[in-house]
Amino acid sequence: MELIVLLKAVPDLTEELEIDAAGTGLATEWLTWVASEWDEYAVEEALQLKESFGATVTCLALDTGSVDELLATCLARGADRVLKVGSFERPPDSHTAARAFAAALGGLSYDLVLTGVQAIDDVDGQVGPLLGAALDLPHVSVVTHIALATDGKSATVNQEYAGGIVGEFEVDLPAILGVQTSREVPRYAPVSRVRQLLKTAEIGHLDAPADGGSGLIVEAMEVPKADHQAEMIGGNADAIAARLVEILRERGLTSGSAR
Amino acid sequence: MLDASVTREVFEGLSPDGELAFYLLAALATTIFVVGLGLRLRKYLRGRREDRVGSLTAFIGRAIGGVRATATSETVRKRDAYAGIFHAAVMWGFIVLFIGTVILTIDTDIVGLIAPQYHFFNGAFYVVYSFILDLLGLALLVGLAALAWRRARFHKRELDYARVDLGAATTDRRPFVFGDWLFLGWLGLLGTSGFIVEGVRIVAHDFPWFEAFSPVGEILARVVAFLGLSAATAGSLHPWLWWFHAIAALGFVAYIPYAKAIHMLTDGANLALRSPLAGRRLPVIDPAPRPLLAGLAPAAAGDSHIGIRDLADFSWKQLLDFDACTKCGRCHAACPAVAAGAPLSPRDLILDLRQQADASWAVRGPGMERRSDVTYGGARADAGEPVFSDVATPVTRGGLMAGGLVKAETLWACTTCLACVEACPVGIEHVPAIVGMRRSLVDQGAVEPGLQTVLTSLAKQGNSFSQSGRGRAKWADGLPTPLRDARREEVDWLWFVGDFASFDVRVQEATRLVARVLQAAGVDFGILFEGERNAGNDVRRVGEEGLFEILVEHNVGQLEKARFRRIVTTDPHTLNTLRHEYPDFGGRYEVWHYSQLLAALFDDGLLRTRRPIARRATYHDPCYLARYNDVTRAPRDVLAAIGARLVEMPRNGTNTFCCGAGGGRIWMDDSGLRERPSEQRMREAAALERVTDFVTACPKDLTMYTAAAKATGLDDRLVVSDLIELVARAIDLGDEVAEESSMDDEVALLAAAGSAGA
Amino acid sequence: MSGTILVLVEHRDGVVADATFELLGRARTLASAASVEVEAVLLGSGVDDLVGQLGAADRVVLIDDPALAEFTPSGYHSALVPVVRDRAPLLVLAANTGVGMDVAAGLSMATGLALAAYAIDVTVAGGSPLVTCQLYAGKINARVRFADGRGIVTLVVGTAPAEPGNVAGSPPIERIGVAASDGRIRFRRFIRPEAGDVDITRESILVSVGRGIGERENLELVEELATVLGGVVSSSRPIADAGWLPRTRQVGKSGQRVKPRLYLALGISGAPEHLEGMRGADLIIAVNTDPRAPIYGVANYGAVADVIDVVPALTKQLRG
Helix, strand or coil: CEEEEEECEEECCCCCCCECCCCCCECCCCCCEEECHHHHHHHHHHHHHHHHHCCEEEEEEECCCCCHHHHHHHHHHCCCEEEEECCCCCCCCHHHHHHHHHHHHCCCCCCEEEEECCCCCCCCCCHHHHHHHHHCCCEEEEEEEEEECCCCCEEEEEEECHHHCEEEEEEECCEEEEECCCCCCCCCCCHHHHHHHHHHCCCEEECCCCCCCCCEEEEEEECCCCCCCCEEECCCHHHHHHHHHHHHHHCCCCCCCCC | CCCCCCCCCCCCCCCHHHHHHHHHHHHHHHHHHHHHHHHHHHHHHCCECCCCCCCHHHHHHHHHHHHHHHHHCHHHHCCCHHHHHHHHHHHHHHHHHHHHHHHHHHHHHHHHHHCHHHCCCCHHHHHHHHHHHHHHHHHHHHHHHHHHHHHHHCCCHHHCCCCCCCCCCCEECHHHHHHHHHHHHHHHHHHHHHHHHHHHHHHHCCCCHHHHHCHHHHHHHHHHHHCCCCHHHHHHHHHHHHHHHHHHHHHHHHHHHHCHHHHHHHHHHHHHHCCCCCCCCCCCCCCCCCECCCCCCCCCCCCCCCCCCEHHHCEHHHHHHHHHCCCCCHHHHHCHHHHHCCCCCHHHHHHHHHHHHHHHHCCCCCCCCEECCCCCCCHHHHCCCCCCCCCCCCHHHCCECECCCECHHHHHCCCCCCHHHHHCCCCCCHHHHHHHHHHHHHHCCCCCHHHHHHHHHHHHHCCCCCCCHHHCCHHHCCCCCCCEECCCCCCCEEECCCHHHHHCHHHHHHHHHHHHHHHHCCCCEEECHHHCCCCCHHHHHHCCHHHHHHHHHHHHHHHHHCCCCEEEECCHHHHHHHHHHHHHHCCCCCEEEHHHHHHHHHHCCCCCCCCCCCCEEEECCCHHHHHHHCCCHHHHHHHHHCCCEECCCCCCHHHCCCCCCHHHHHHCCCCCCCCCHHHHHHHHHHCCCCCCEEEECCHHHHHHHHHHHHHHCHHHCCEEEEHHHHHHHHCCCCCCCCCCCCHHHHHHHHHHHHHHHC | CCCEEEEECCEECCEECHHHHHHHHHHHHHHHHHCCEEEEEEEECCCHHHHHHCCCCCEEEEEECHHHCCCCHHHHHHHHHHHHHHHCCCEEEEECCHHHHHHHHHHHHHHCCEEEEEEEEEEEECCEEEEEEEEHHHCEEEEEEECCCCEEEEECCCCCCCHHHCCCCCCCEEECCCCCCCCCEEEEEEECCCCCCCCHHHCCEEEEECHHHCCHHHHHHHHHHHHHHCCEEEECHHHHHCCCCCHHHEECCCCECCCCCEEEEECCCCCHHHHHHHCCCCEEEEEECCCCCHHHHCCCEEEECCHHHHHHHHHHHHHC
16 A cells, blocks of 8 residues: 655744735744645654554655755654655745646556645645545545454445534545545654754655746735734733633623623 | 570571472472562663762762661651650661571571681670670660550551542552551561571570670570470470471561561662652753663554653663552551542552552552552553543553553642651652652643633743733832842842742832842842743743743843842742753852842841840741752741740641642642641641731742631731731831831731732 | 626535535625625535525536535546636635535646635735735735736635525525545545534634643633633633543534624634634623734733733632
8 A cells, every 4th residue: 555645834923924025925034934724634644554553654745945844854753755756936826836746646656645635825826636536536524433354345434514414425545535534643763863854855846847836926915913803901810810800791692691 | 605605596406308308398489589679670771761879979979878768767766756766776676686697697607617627606696696696686665566566556647548549449458557567577487486496496405604795585494494384395396486486587588578577678778769859859851761671661652742751761770669659558647638528648659659660560569559440550550531632552661650550640649748758757759759640641632721820821922920021020010229230230140030020019019128128228129021921930840941041041141141149049949940950051149049148147247136026936848948958947047037036836847738739739729628738737826825926938829828818717816927028127128118016007017018919 | 807706615414515605795795796606516426405595696506426426625626627628717616624625725736726715804806806815824825916917716704794695595506526536535434423422513702712721720710701601611722622521512514503692702812713713793892911912813801911811800709
């Protein structure tokens, strides 16, 4: 069983995001990059499958300049092979990413492709379903549980809906899955292992087109004023509590009377 | 008068066959003893290499210190004079009686065979010998009686063998208790039977005049004679009693290496070999770890795991540590994890590892704990697969320890407060062993989610607060006098601010006061601004050595660019790693704690108390300041300088009690604890008479105790503050520093400030 | 000028989803601004009954096929692609749900129509759509246009009222057959949450906790507050993931959508997925340590403080 995980780097939201001079993108000067959270779930899920079913795990990341550490982290966690895809000056839109991954997958054999259900910068849609359409492969997103059939020809997956309802599907392989969460918290990658691998590991490279675009024109970006709506209450905990009690009283929401 | 007739016959009343039997038995006992000792030595040789000598002169000094500590029982006496004095009595009683036996052997088996004319066991020598041995024999018995009384009657927490990490149904430690009493009883039997043999002999010889110099034997003889023992009966009884004593003694020799008695041999060595930097400076990762003696050791596994994963990853000194343990339980009683109800007891950790080591590589002695969930030395100790599937743990490596025999939650419970190491009378170094195994947990990827988040933030942003590293110096925004950048201009003092002082909202208030007080005193100082990252002390103690290395490399690089003479920090954890650990990475600095700098500033008159803090305050010694770095005077000097009346808590100075935050615990979930150590500490302080202030000198303490005061509801009685907050008021820094008014107002004001910030 | 706005209808158990009514309501506004029609696209098996709920549409495009009895990504995809190709709509609107995400991106790649995801607002300016998308966990809003003036939009649930689109009627039906069915993904069953101890969608006071609560045992403090308030405790996803509260208490995209009279958000930063489930509450009060938390964008009142300090103080004062 060959498992492939697709990853991309996204800005670390720890840094305060700023808009560039043109007003249509992020100012990248201070940005630091991290693996997309949902892609990390995809890696963990792939490793879980590897451990329970036996498989090789290959991780592919869009080469946006500094993904070596991200890929070394995949190796440290237990991936068998890592590859960089294409060459991009900054993270491409999802359509371009999907086409790049589609080209890269053309030269690889695989039974199942896992990727994060979404990423924080997916303005033009999610990579998983875009890739599914590009390769004409079945695709399921918001997947929370994956079980492989013993014959390796299909997988049973759960798709989450609102209200806690889950749909169970049987999917013919090869297929693409957008992972919502992994059964275990993504395992820790010890820094010393990552560092060692950064020095010694072979990170392959696959060519991929970087053009095409999404057909979307970003006219403007802005940081929404988070507090424009809420009336902010200052002071220490007691003062805050006092004001809250006042507000609740005004609305008749105290002493359990709301029931 | 004191001629050759003043003596006794060593083998009195023994036939040549009897003598032969005795020598055969002695040879057998000695053989069993030597084999046992050899098995232990072979066990140590299987351990990893570790240099315990270093500079020879320094080592000799330390070794002499260790021998002195052993000889005086001073480490046993520390905080338990009763145990110390009576232990010394037993120890010296045994040693002198042993020397007495050796002297007899020399006289009988060497002098007697080679040159009988030089027999010296008579006359004046005999009299002095008899007197000394009788006295020390008495000391032995008195000591044993006192210690037996202590063991039976004192109900000390130290001697409670209940495990904190296992249910009573899982474990049976009655063999421990049996082993303890066996040791004690056997020694008592030796002493008592010796005296009885002596007394009966004196009766049999009809009270020779010189036996008055064996006072105990003489008195005993008079008593039994008074009770009706005739000389003839005594004469026929004597050989039986003699044999009884001889067999008991030879049996004891054989028993020594297999039980608690081994501590007589291991503990002096362990104390002589102890490291003054134990826990303070953790070892760097050995890129090519090797066993002490390759031929004896199990083949190295083909993987490149890091840390102490298997038994075979412990060093020879650590294996010796395990054998040194006497189960005295002082670490158990001192440990904040035990007190909080966490599943860790440093005593049980060491005992578990000893049983595993003995069962795997030496011999299972009697007096072992029996467990239903684990077979020591057996395959089940390997339970719990490592995460990395390419890693196999062959049985020859002694089994999986980190996350196997020693559970992960046990290892994570340690606060690395060093109370165990400080309390241990025999120089066991628990904390480095625990961190070593944590390194393996990290290497296995077994890190709890909350801690993962923190480590990731430390790797990406250089701080544990998941905040942008760019904003590290934001706390300094709005200071009346801006801070200087030590990377741009030369300063006398480089202030290494640290994570909590930089990012924690409650501590930031104190941090700003430090800046303003130092400025007011005219101290020439600067900071590294966003160039600083977490110094890594607690990262290292979590076991994330790779991340620690990255942080050190970064900070050393920044410090190289800066121009300064000395470093000052408010954070004892930062202080410890900068002072003790950075030298291993090329960073050598003179590092001061701010309490030391403040004390010096008061001393030099650069800070002056204008409004004395006329209040009764207690001071909490931070572990990393008092225990790790021996700084206990300076903060007390500062409190005296500002006029505060210091009331000590029962546990103070190097005997301080941990707040529970050290070793990365502050980043982990405290749920499930019976009561947090910090809350216990609050109650300890609240029990002091009329104390209104709880003063700390550590940023983590400030957050921990501010929370603990609230959680215990003691915040209306005790104001938790940092030393600097009192100093700022005392020197009258003015404006936003709380003005001294009536105490009630002040308590309310500070309590309010605390709740707003935390 | 293209002549239609297609709205993808989501339904389960014979009920059209609220999210669809939100889309229809919005589509109506856009249709009048752009002078086009609204067509609801309904896929299913024996779902004629549902048409009566779609009165807000000018027409219902009905693809009725046994293979479409339950949603499958591949089934919907292969059925929808020809419809979208044929009609060349001005806009295709889908909800930003699991179903919508599955379908919209695939449609975009297959038809060449551009896609704007995570939309919180759509307008029509000069005949062409202008979309506001919420990115970077709600920390950035992007205003985007389609290069060729037409495209697909997935709208975040809860960003428009459902009432204007929830209109009974009998719009004309256009039936379309399925060209080729794709059976590579087969629906097996629904796994429904076990009935929890409480139904948070029916509670009028919710005290909701997120990551900012720190440790599990702090839940006790929150339970206490909820009791004093006469409400129940709900949570954001991480708390349910950690198993600290049952999944039935989870508010948000993959949990419950709630509309209580009071929603007290404690230590919840307000990821878009969470806001989706609670922005309809009458009164939202947020307490969080991060002054930049997006939760303040939907809250009526906010306080920057540690939950662990505020909760006991609030409980005490409510009792007193």
